[in-house]
Amino acid sequence: MTAPLLEVTDLRTHFFTRAGIARAVDGVSFSLAPGEILGLVGESGSGKSVTGFSLIGLVDPPGRIAGGSIRFDGQELVGLSEARMRAIRGKRIAMVFQDPQATLNPVLTIGTQMALALQAHRQAHGRVTDRAAAERAGAMLTRVGIPEAATRLNNYPHEFSGGMRQRVAIAMALLNGPELIVADEPTTALDVSIQAQILAEMKSIARDSGTALIWISHDLATVSSLADRVLVMYAGRIVESGPVGAVLRAPLHPYTRGLLDSLPAMAQPGQRLAQIPGSAPSLLALPAGCPFAPRCAHADAACTTPPPRIDRPGRQALCHHPLDAAA
Amino acid sequence: MTDIVASNPHGPCIVAPEARGPCIIATSLTRRFDPHLSIGDRIAAAFGAPVETRAVRAVTDVSFTIHRNETLGLVGESGCGKSTLGRLVAGILGPTSGDIRLEGQPVMRRGRKTTTRIQTVFQDPFASLNPRRRIDATISEGPIAHGLITRAQAPAFVADWLARVGLDPAVATRFPHQFSGGQRQRVAIARALAMKPDILVCDEPVASLDVSIQAQVLNLFLDLRAALGLTCLFISHDLSVVRHVSDRVAIMYLGRIVEIGPAAQVYTTPRHPYTQGLLDSVPKLRLDADAVSFHPIAGELPSPLSPPPGCAFHPRCPRATELCRRERPKLAPHGASEVACHHA
Incomplete structure (x- = not known):
């Protein structure tokens, strides 16, 4: 077993709102x-x-990391200065977001944006000439399956389709050879x-380059x-x-079930689906004990106290009544 | 939140849909969207300036039947034009050519919808409910305007509908922002069904x-469909959701239906290469630890401004031949299905 690349321990990211404290991430470890x-x-x-935003140090006020530790390759990220975080973000830990329309700058060409991303980390790999940047950017676009990469570098984001735009975002994430992509x-x-x-593409990229991937x-x-x-997360915890x-x-865990x-896909066509009753609780008013208890068919009096951690080989769950015990 | 309608095991239909007679018949439906050009644009285009004058052909020559009590x-x-087709069926948009009839009567006449028997549930319950209106007004407005109920009957009527969609009747005077997404979609369903429609067009009702x-929400839909004997057009990009609720399925590509047939047949033995590719693209729940291989369809959807000649799918199709590049395949029967492919 190699040393972990990332070790998150008891991470707590809370949002301090006027209505109260929303514990969006509450004691997450992995x-x-x-x-x-x-x-x-x-x-x-x-x-x-x-959780993903916490890893890359992009939690905006009123949210902040209220406790816990994120160790990346032995280095503590919680409490790291913004300058040192910037040296890691985009270089060693990269991000891909849901909406590539919002992540790409609409008024710069793809080539310019990719060159900027390379030059932002020039301390790490020395000065990058425009030609070298274009070559590297073109190679990455080819890697993620964009045809005619060299000419596409001169295009603006709106000239790409949604799928192509997401490929561009992935190419940008790969640009600096990150060890982890969120x-x-x-x-x-x-x-x-x-x-x-x-x-x-993602699967083969992760396998070929040895990049770790957190897929939310x-x-x-x-x-x-x-x-x-x-x-599996529910109400800020890994259940x-x-x-x-x-x-x-x-x-x-009954929630996973x-x-x-x-x-x-799990039911016969036309039959009623097995539904979880109710809806997710408000983070501002979580029930005492297990947050899933009000929706859970197995809940009883014990569930008003915090659920214990169940350990099975390679697996964990937070539950008073784990489903393998019921049988 | 409780479901007021008792669990109703609505299995796959027992009577063959054809035996129940047609309800909606669409014949050669076509809908184009022409660009709005100013006079200046038109003159510039006439002199060869790069002005987009091509029309988007959203739906082209689509014919189908929906039988009574069928989804x-x-x-x-x-x-691909699925939402446009839904709007044509619901009488929200008029066709450029072709026609759509509900039991023989045209759904639209001179640009106006002629019936209240078709109602729609839209995808986004945040956009489809008026944010400044209490939901009792939203639900009762249509029935009052069309004389289904009187103003005095409205409160009891709204309470009844809220209960039927699994909401507490006490919430009638709330605004949409006081509900979650799922609850809003229940309100949208209540609003549509309060008009006592025979046909419900659902455009991506659970996508958000x-x-x-x-x-x-799917359970609520199945319960109400069975209780009210609804005929439905259920539009979705989610293949597993469509499989779950549909008796028959139509697959659209670039404005045309490429395959239509009984759900079980289309899903287990798809005949059109696009249907096959689409089904292969859906991520499956992998309960075994085997390595997963993906079989994506190559390439992307061509622009509906300039669809490829011949079969619109040929640039992405592994089986394409010279014939496919030249000649567009017509829908032809294959077993209980109809497929538009030269090599089906």
């Missing part, structure tokens, strides 16, 4: 090996994106045929076809984690 | 919802 693909799954408001719902806005193309998504099927391990196949085959059973 | 699923990627909420 680690990531070099080259590993980790799926981070949850519904809106579960804290999965805020991808937040990168294929959610894309059509299925384009999504399949990008998933195939609400879609269990996408994560199951891409990730090695999966973390279940483990190898993706094992977790989906036999979930320990409920999410799986909600999928139309 | 027809309509699948396609963005820009979380998985657990999506399951609740």
Whole structure:
């Protein structure tokens, strides 16, 4: 077992709003090996994106990291100065966001933006000439499957389709040879045929370059076809984690089971779906104990106290009544 | 949140849909969107300036039937014309040519919708509900305007509909922003069904919802469809959702239907290469630890401003031949389905 590339311990990212403290991420711990693909799954408001933003030091006020530790390659990122964080962000840890329209600058050509991204980290790899930058940018565009890369460098973002724009965003993330890419719902806005193309590219890029990948998504099927391990988040906590196949085959947490059973693919056509009743709780008014208890079929009096951590080989869950104990 | 309608095991249809007679018949529907050109633009274009004068052909020569009590699923990627087709069926847009009839009567006459028997549920419950209006007014406005109920009956009517879509009748005087996305979609469903439609057009009704909420809304849809005997056109980009609710499925590509047939047949033995590629592209839940290989369709959707000649799918199709580049295939029967492909 190699040393972990990333080790997150008891991360707490809270938003201090007028209405109260929203504990968007509340005690999240996980680690990531070099080259590993980790799926981070949850519904809106579960804290999965805020976890991603915390890793790259982009939590805006009124939010801040209220506690815990993020160790990246042995270096503590929590409390790091903005200048030192900038040397890491975009160089060693890169991001891909959901909406490439919003991440690319609309008034600069793709080539210019990619050259800027290279030059921003020139301390790390020396001065970059315009020609060298263009060559590297062109090579990356080719790598992510954009044809005629050399001429496409002169195009503006609006001249690309949605899928191509997301490829450009991925090429920019790869530009500085990062050790970790945090991808937040990168294929959610894309059509299925384009999504399949990008998933195939991402998987081969991660495998070829040994880049670790955190893939944040609400879609269990996408994560199951891409990730090695999966973390399931609910109300700011990781309620279940483990190898993706094992977790989906036999979930320990009733929420994971409920999410799986909600999928139309898991039911007979035309039959009612097994639904989770109710909706996710407000982060400002979480129930005492297990936050999932009000929606859970297995909940009883014990669930009003904080759930214990269940350890199984390679897997964990936060639950009073793990599903393997019921049988 | 509770479902007021008891669990109704609405299985796949027992009576063959054809036996129930047609409800909606669309014949050679075509809808173009012409660019709005000023006089200056027209003159400039006449002198060869680079002004976009081409029309977008959103829907071209589409014919289909929806039988009574049947749900027809309509699948396609963005820009294929599925929402435009939904709007044509709902009488929100008029066709450029061709016609659409509800039990023999045209849905539109002189640019106006002629019936209230077709209602629509839209994708975005944030945009489709008037934010400055309390939801009781939103739900009761149509029925009052069309004389289905009187103003005095409205409060009881609204309370009844809120209960039927699983909302507490006490929330009737709230504004849309006080509801979650799933609850708003329930309000939108109540608004559509309050008009007592026979046909419901659902345009991506669950696309913006979380998985657990999506399951609740789909269950509500299945319950109400069975209880009210609705005929539906269900539009979605999500193949698994469409499979779940549809009796028959139509696959659209670049403004045309390329395959249409019973859901089970289209999903298990797709005949058109595009349908096959689309089904292969959907990420499957992998319960085994095997390495996953993706089989994406190569290339991207061509522009509807200049669709390729012959079969519109040929530039991306692994089976394309000279014939496909030259001649457009027509929908032809294959078993219980119809497929538009030279090599099906």
